[in-house]
Amino acid sequence: xxxxxxxxAHIREAIPLTRHLQFALLAHRPGExxxxxxxxxxxxxxxxxxxGSQAALLTLGGxxxxxxEGEACVERVDVVAAESSLHYVAPLYAEARVQVHxxxxxxxxxxRRLQRRGRxxxxxxxELLGPxxxxxxxxxxxxxxxxxxxxxxxxx
Amino acid sequence: xxxxxxxxAHIREAIPLTRHLQFALLAHRPGExxxxxxxxxxxxxxxxxxxGSQAALLTLGGxxxxxxEGEACVERVDVVAAESSLHYVAPLYAEARVQVHxxxxxxxxxxRRLQRRGRxxxxxxxELLGPxxxxxxxxxxxxxxxxxxxxxxxxx
Numbered sequence: 291x292x293x294x295x296x297x298x299a300h301i302r303e304a305i306p307l308t309r310h311l312q313f314a315l316l317a318h319r320p321g322e323x324x325x326x327x328x329x330x331x332x333x334x335x336x337x338x339x340x341x342g343s344q345a346a347l348l349t350l351g352g353x354x355x356x357x358x359e360g361e362a363c364v365e366r367v368d369v370v371a372a373e374s375s376l377h378y379v380a381p382l383y384a385e386a387r388v389q390v391h392x393x394x395x396x397x398x399x400x401x402r403r404l405q406r407r408g409r410x411x412x413x414x415x416x417e418l419l420g421p422x423x424x425x426x427x428x429x430x431x432x433x434x435x436x437x438x439x440x441x442x443x444x445x446x
Numbered sequence: 447x448x449x450x451x452x453x454x455a456h457i458r459e460a461i462p463l464t465r466h467l468q469f470a471l472l473a474h475r476p477g478e479x480x481x482x483x484x485x486x487x488x489x490x491x492x493x494x495x496x497x498g499s500q501a502a503l504l505t506l507g508g509x510x511x512x513x514x515e516g517e518a519c520v521e522r523v524d525v526v527a528a529e530s531s532l533h534y535v536a537p538l539y540a541e542a543r544v545q546v547h548x549x550x551x552x553x554x555x556x557x558r559r560l561q562r563r564g565r566x567x568x569x570x571x572x573e574l575l576g577p578x579x580x581x582x583x584x585x586x587x588x589x590x591x592x593x594x595x596x597x598x599x600x601x602x
Contacts, residue, residue: 336526343463371534378526
Protein backbone atom coordinates (compact mmCIF):
# COMPACT_ATOMS: atom_id res chain seq x y z
CA UNK A 291 0.00 0.00 0.00
CA UNK A 292 1.42 3.40 -0.96
CA UNK A 293 1.60 6.34 1.48
CA UNK A 294 -1.24 7.91 -0.52
CA UNK A 295 -3.47 4.81 -0.25
CA UNK A 296 -2.67 4.53 3.45
CA UNK A 297 -3.61 8.17 4.04
CA UNK A 298 -6.89 7.80 2.07
CA ALA A 299 -7.80 4.69 4.08
CA HIS A 300 -7.00 6.49 7.35
CA ILE A 301 -9.13 9.50 6.35
CA ARG A 302 -12.14 7.32 5.42
CA GLU A 303 -11.83 5.31 8.62
CA ALA A 304 -11.37 8.26 11.01
CA ILE A 305 -13.52 10.98 9.41
CA PRO A 306 -16.95 9.55 8.51
CA LEU A 307 -18.17 12.56 6.49
CA THR A 308 -15.34 12.06 3.99
CA ARG A 309 -16.79 8.66 2.95
CA HIS A 310 -19.85 10.50 1.64
CA LEU A 311 -17.72 12.87 -0.45
CA GLN A 312 -16.46 9.70 -2.22
CA PHE A 313 -13.09 11.42 -2.66
CA ALA A 314 -9.97 9.78 -4.06
CA LEU A 315 -6.35 10.81 -3.51
CA LEU A 316 -5.02 10.47 -7.06
CA ALA A 317 -1.41 11.60 -7.08
CA HIS A 318 1.19 13.27 -4.90
CA ARG A 319 4.60 14.73 -5.46
CA PRO A 320 6.33 17.28 -3.22
CA GLY A 321 4.17 20.40 -3.04
CA GLU A 322 1.32 18.97 -5.15
CA UNK A 323 -1.66 16.75 -4.42
CA UNK A 324 -4.44 15.76 -6.82
CA UNK A 325 -7.87 14.65 -5.54
CA UNK A 326 -11.08 13.69 -7.30
CA UNK A 327 -14.75 13.35 -6.37
CA UNK A 328 -17.84 12.38 -8.41
CA UNK A 329 -20.85 14.66 -8.89
CA UNK A 330 -23.70 12.35 -7.80
CA UNK A 331 -22.99 12.26 -4.02
CA UNK A 332 -22.09 15.96 -4.08
CA UNK A 333 -24.93 17.32 -6.22
CA UNK A 334 -27.19 20.19 -5.13
CA UNK A 335 -30.71 21.43 -5.90
CA UNK A 336 -29.45 23.06 -9.12
CA UNK A 337 -27.74 19.91 -10.45
CA UNK A 338 -24.30 21.38 -9.79
CA UNK A 339 -21.50 20.48 -7.37
CA UNK A 340 -22.69 21.60 -3.89
CA UNK A 341 -20.72 24.57 -2.51
CA GLY A 342 -20.51 22.83 0.89
CA SER A 343 -19.02 19.71 -0.73
CA GLN A 344 -16.51 21.90 -2.56
CA ALA A 345 -15.56 23.56 0.73
CA ALA A 346 -15.20 20.19 2.51
CA LEU A 347 -13.18 18.67 -0.35
CA LEU A 348 -10.82 21.66 -0.59
CA THR A 349 -10.38 21.74 3.20
CA LEU A 350 -9.58 18.01 3.15
CA GLY A 351 -7.16 18.43 0.23
CA GLY A 352 -5.11 21.10 1.98
CA UNK A 353 -5.08 19.02 5.16
CA UNK A 354 -3.93 15.92 3.24
CA UNK A 355 -1.12 17.76 1.43
CA UNK A 356 0.12 19.31 4.70
CA UNK A 357 -0.02 15.87 6.36
CA UNK A 358 1.95 14.22 3.53
CA GLU A 359 4.57 17.00 3.61
CA GLY A 360 4.80 16.75 7.40
CA GLU A 361 5.18 12.96 7.27
CA ALA A 362 8.05 13.44 4.81
CA CYS A 363 10.13 15.22 7.46
CA VAL A 364 9.02 13.91 10.87
CA GLU A 365 7.75 10.50 11.94
CA ARG A 366 4.32 11.41 13.33
CA VAL A 367 2.55 14.63 12.58
CA ASP A 368 -0.77 16.17 13.58
CA VAL A 369 -2.30 18.76 11.25
CA VAL A 370 -5.20 21.16 11.81
CA ALA A 371 -6.80 23.78 9.55
CA ALA A 372 -6.30 27.37 10.73
CA GLU A 373 -7.80 29.67 8.09
CA SER A 374 -9.25 29.41 4.62
CA SER A 375 -10.83 31.51 1.93
CA LEU A 376 -12.81 30.29 -1.02
CA HIS A 377 -13.97 31.99 -4.20
CA TYR A 378 -16.67 30.22 -6.21
CA VAL A 379 -15.85 31.06 -9.85
CA ALA A 380 -18.43 29.10 -11.87
CA PRO A 381 -20.98 26.31 -11.37
CA LEU A 382 -19.69 22.78 -12.01
CA TYR A 383 -21.99 20.25 -13.72
CA ALA A 384 -19.56 17.31 -13.56
CA GLU A 385 -17.11 15.47 -11.32
CA ALA A 386 -14.42 17.57 -9.62
CA ARG A 387 -10.67 17.41 -9.58
CA VAL A 388 -8.81 19.36 -6.90
CA GLN A 389 -5.21 20.45 -7.40
CA VAL A 390 -3.52 21.49 -4.15
CA HIS A 391 -0.17 23.30 -4.14
CA UNK A 392 2.49 24.63 -1.80
CA UNK A 393 5.47 26.61 -3.10
CA UNK A 394 9.01 25.16 -2.84
CA UNK A 395 10.08 28.07 -0.59
CA UNK A 396 7.12 27.63 1.75
CA UNK A 397 7.70 23.87 1.86
CA UNK A 398 11.39 24.27 2.70
CA UNK A 399 10.60 26.74 5.51
CA UNK A 400 7.80 24.45 6.76
CA UNK A 401 10.09 21.39 6.89
CA ARG A 402 12.92 23.29 8.60
CA ARG A 403 10.64 24.80 11.22
CA LEU A 404 8.76 21.55 11.90
CA GLN A 405 12.03 19.70 12.49
CA ARG A 406 13.60 22.44 14.65
CA ARG A 407 10.62 23.76 16.58
CA GLY A 408 8.14 20.88 16.42
CA ARG A 409 5.45 23.16 14.99
CA UNK A 410 5.05 24.86 11.63
CA UNK A 411 2.47 26.54 9.44
CA UNK A 412 2.00 25.79 5.75
CA UNK A 413 0.23 28.02 3.21
CA UNK A 414 -1.59 26.08 0.48
CA UNK A 415 -3.60 27.10 -2.55
CA UNK A 416 -5.98 24.91 -4.54
CA GLU A 417 -8.21 24.98 -7.57
CA LEU A 418 -11.33 22.90 -8.00
CA LEU A 419 -11.55 22.00 -11.68
CA GLY A 420 -14.07 20.54 -14.08
CA PRO A 421 -13.35 17.97 -16.82
CA UNK A 422 -12.01 20.59 -19.28
CA UNK A 423 -9.73 22.15 -16.63
CA UNK A 424 -12.33 24.89 -16.18
CA UNK A 425 -11.90 26.49 -12.75
CA UNK A 426 -14.99 26.16 -10.54
CA UNK A 427 -13.40 27.44 -7.31
CA UNK A 428 -10.17 28.89 -5.96
CA UNK A 429 -9.05 28.21 -2.39
CA UNK A 430 -6.23 29.39 -0.14
CA UNK A 431 -5.59 28.29 3.41
CA UNK A 432 -3.16 27.88 6.28
CA UNK A 433 -2.63 24.64 8.18
CA UNK A 434 -0.72 24.08 11.43
CA UNK A 435 1.40 20.94 11.83
CA UNK A 436 2.77 19.56 15.08
CA UNK A 437 5.50 16.92 15.42
CA UNK A 438 4.13 14.17 17.71
CA UNK A 439 7.24 12.03 17.51
CA UNK A 440 9.69 14.17 19.47
CA UNK A 441 9.86 16.81 22.17
CA UNK A 442 11.05 20.28 21.29
CA UNK A 443 12.31 22.99 23.59
CA UNK A 444 10.36 25.84 22.11
CA UNK A 445 7.04 25.55 20.39
CA UNK A 446 6.69 29.17 19.27
CA UNK B 447 -45.08 22.38 8.10
CA UNK B 448 -43.25 25.66 8.82
CA UNK B 449 -41.11 27.44 6.20
CA UNK B 450 -38.06 26.28 8.17
CA UNK B 451 -39.15 22.62 8.17
CA UNK B 452 -39.97 22.84 4.45
CA UNK B 453 -36.55 24.28 3.67
CA UNK B 454 -34.76 21.60 5.75
CA ALA B 455 -36.72 18.85 3.96
CA HIS B 456 -35.89 20.39 0.57
CA ILE B 457 -32.18 20.61 1.44
CA ARG B 458 -32.00 16.97 2.62
CA GLU B 459 -33.88 15.78 -0.47
CA ALA B 460 -31.93 17.79 -3.06
CA ILE B 461 -28.40 17.85 -1.56
CA PRO B 462 -27.41 14.34 -0.46
CA LEU B 463 -24.23 15.34 1.40
CA THR B 464 -26.28 17.43 3.84
CA ARG B 465 -28.04 14.26 5.12
CA HIS B 466 -24.68 13.05 6.40
CA LEU B 467 -24.04 16.31 8.28
CA GLN B 468 -27.26 15.48 10.20
CA PHE B 469 -27.95 19.20 10.44
CA ALA B 470 -31.13 20.76 11.85
CA LEU B 471 -32.54 24.21 11.12
CA LEU B 472 -33.52 25.26 14.64
CA ALA B 473 -34.84 28.81 14.48
CA HIS B 474 -35.19 31.74 12.12
CA ARG B 475 -36.11 35.37 12.50
CA PRO B 476 -35.22 38.15 10.05
CA GLY B 477 -31.45 38.32 9.74
CA GLU B 478 -30.77 35.34 12.03
CA UNK B 479 -30.71 31.59 11.51
CA UNK B 480 -29.70 28.94 14.05
CA UNK B 481 -28.53 25.47 12.93
CA UNK B 482 -27.26 22.47 14.85
CA UNK B 483 -25.31 19.31 14.06
CA UNK B 484 -24.12 16.40 16.25
CA UNK B 485 -20.47 15.45 16.68
CA UNK B 486 -20.56 11.72 15.81
CA UNK B 487 -21.19 12.00 12.03
CA UNK B 488 -18.81 14.97 11.86
CA UNK B 489 -15.94 13.68 13.99
CA UNK B 490 -12.33 13.60 12.79
CA UNK B 491 -9.17 11.64 13.57
CA UNK B 492 -8.55 13.81 16.66
CA UNK B 493 -12.04 13.30 18.13
CA UNK B 494 -13.01 16.88 17.28
CA UNK B 495 -15.51 18.40 14.83
CA UNK B 496 -13.99 17.92 11.32
CA UNK B 497 -12.92 21.21 9.70
CA GLY B 498 -14.51 20.09 6.41
CA SER B 499 -17.84 19.47 8.17
CA GLN B 500 -17.59 22.91 9.78
CA ALA B 501 -16.96 24.46 6.36
CA ALA B 502 -19.90 22.58 4.80
CA LEU B 503 -22.26 23.43 7.69
CA LEU B 504 -21.33 27.13 7.66
CA THR B 505 -21.65 27.30 3.86
CA LEU B 506 -25.08 25.65 4.12
CA GLY B 507 -26.15 27.99 6.94
CA GLY B 508 -25.34 31.12 4.94
CA UNK B 509 -27.11 29.69 1.91
CA UNK B 510 -30.19 28.82 3.99
CA UNK B 511 -30.42 32.28 5.60
CA UNK B 512 -30.06 34.00 2.20
CA UNK B 513 -32.74 31.68 0.77
CA UNK B 514 -35.17 32.41 3.63
CA GLU B 515 -34.59 36.17 3.30
CA GLY B 516 -35.03 35.96 -0.47
CA GLU B 517 -38.26 33.96 -0.11
CA ALA B 518 -39.55 36.66 2.23
CA CYS B 519 -39.53 39.23 -0.59
CA VAL B 520 -39.99 37.34 -3.88
CA GLU B 521 -41.94 34.21 -4.71
CA ARG B 522 -39.16 31.98 -6.04
CA VAL B 523 -35.49 32.56 -5.43
CA ASP B 524 -32.28 30.82 -6.43
CA VAL B 525 -29.20 31.34 -4.21
CA VAL B 526 -25.55 30.49 -4.84
CA ALA B 527 -22.43 30.98 -2.71
CA ALA B 528 -19.94 33.49 -4.12
CA GLU B 529 -17.12 33.87 -1.59
CA SER B 530 -16.34 32.78 1.94
CA SER B 531 -13.63 32.98 4.55
CA LEU B 532 -13.29 30.85 7.62
CA HIS B 533 -11.15 31.16 10.73
CA TYR B 534 -10.82 28.08 12.93
CA VAL B 535 -10.54 29.46 16.47
CA ALA B 536 -10.45 26.35 18.69
CA PRO B 537 -11.11 22.61 18.44
CA LEU B 538 -14.67 21.52 19.26
CA TYR B 539 -15.20 18.26 21.19
CA ALA B 540 -19.01 18.37 21.14
CA GLU B 541 -22.03 19.06 18.94
CA ALA B 542 -22.08 22.34 17.04
CA ARG B 543 -24.50 25.21 16.89
CA VAL B 544 -24.18 27.68 14.05
CA GLN B 545 -25.52 31.24 14.36
CA VAL B 546 -25.84 32.99 11.00
CA HIS B 547 -26.46 36.74 10.78
CA UNK B 548 -27.11 39.51 8.28
CA UNK B 549 -27.34 43.15 9.38
CA UNK B 550 -30.66 45.05 9.09
CA UNK B 551 -29.08 47.54 6.65
CA UNK B 552 -27.70 44.78 4.43
CA UNK B 553 -31.02 42.94 4.53
CA UNK B 554 -33.00 46.04 3.55
CA UNK B 555 -30.66 46.76 0.61
CA UNK B 556 -30.78 43.08 -0.41
CA UNK B 557 -34.60 42.99 -0.42
CA ARG B 558 -34.89 46.28 -2.32
CA ARG B 559 -32.39 45.25 -4.96
CA LEU B 560 -33.82 41.73 -5.37
CA GLN B 561 -37.31 43.14 -5.94
CA ARG B 562 -36.18 45.93 -8.31
CA ARG B 563 -33.38 44.26 -10.25
CA GLY B 564 -34.10 40.56 -9.85
CA ARG B 565 -30.61 39.94 -8.45
CA UNK B 566 -28.91 40.86 -5.21
CA UNK B 567 -25.94 39.99 -3.04
CA UNK B 568 -26.12 39.39 0.72
CA UNK B 569 -23.21 39.51 3.16
CA UNK B 570 -23.55 37.06 6.04
CA UNK B 571 -21.42 36.26 9.06
CA UNK B 572 -21.61 33.18 11.25
CA GLU B 573 -20.11 31.64 14.34
CA LEU B 574 -19.81 27.93 14.99
CA LEU B 575 -20.27 27.44 18.73
CA GLY B 576 -19.82 24.70 21.29
CA PRO B 577 -22.21 23.86 24.17
CA UNK B 578 -20.87 26.68 26.41
CA UNK B 579 -21.12 29.27 23.59
CA UNK B 580 -17.38 28.85 23.06
CA UNK B 581 -16.48 29.98 19.53
CA UNK B 582 -14.91 27.20 17.43
CA UNK B 583 -14.98 29.03 14.10
CA UNK B 584 -15.86 32.39 12.55
CA UNK B 585 -17.19 32.64 9.01
CA UNK B 586 -18.06 35.43 6.61
CA UNK B 587 -19.42 35.06 3.10
CA UNK B 588 -21.34 36.55 0.20
CA UNK B 589 -24.28 34.87 -1.51
CA UNK B 590 -25.99 35.83 -4.78
CA UNK B 591 -29.78 35.56 -5.04
CA UNK B 592 -31.83 35.62 -8.24
CA UNK B 593 -35.59 36.12 -8.49
CA UNK B 594 -37.00 33.24 -10.56
CA UNK B 595 -40.60 34.38 -10.32
CA UNK B 596 -40.49 37.52 -12.48
CA UNK B 597 -38.61 39.10 -15.35
CA UNK B 598 -36.58 42.22 -14.68
CA UNK B 599 -35.30 44.77 -17.14
CA UNK B 600 -31.79 45.05 -15.81
CA UNK B 601 -29.93 42.36 -13.95
CA UNK B 602 -26.82 44.39 -13.08
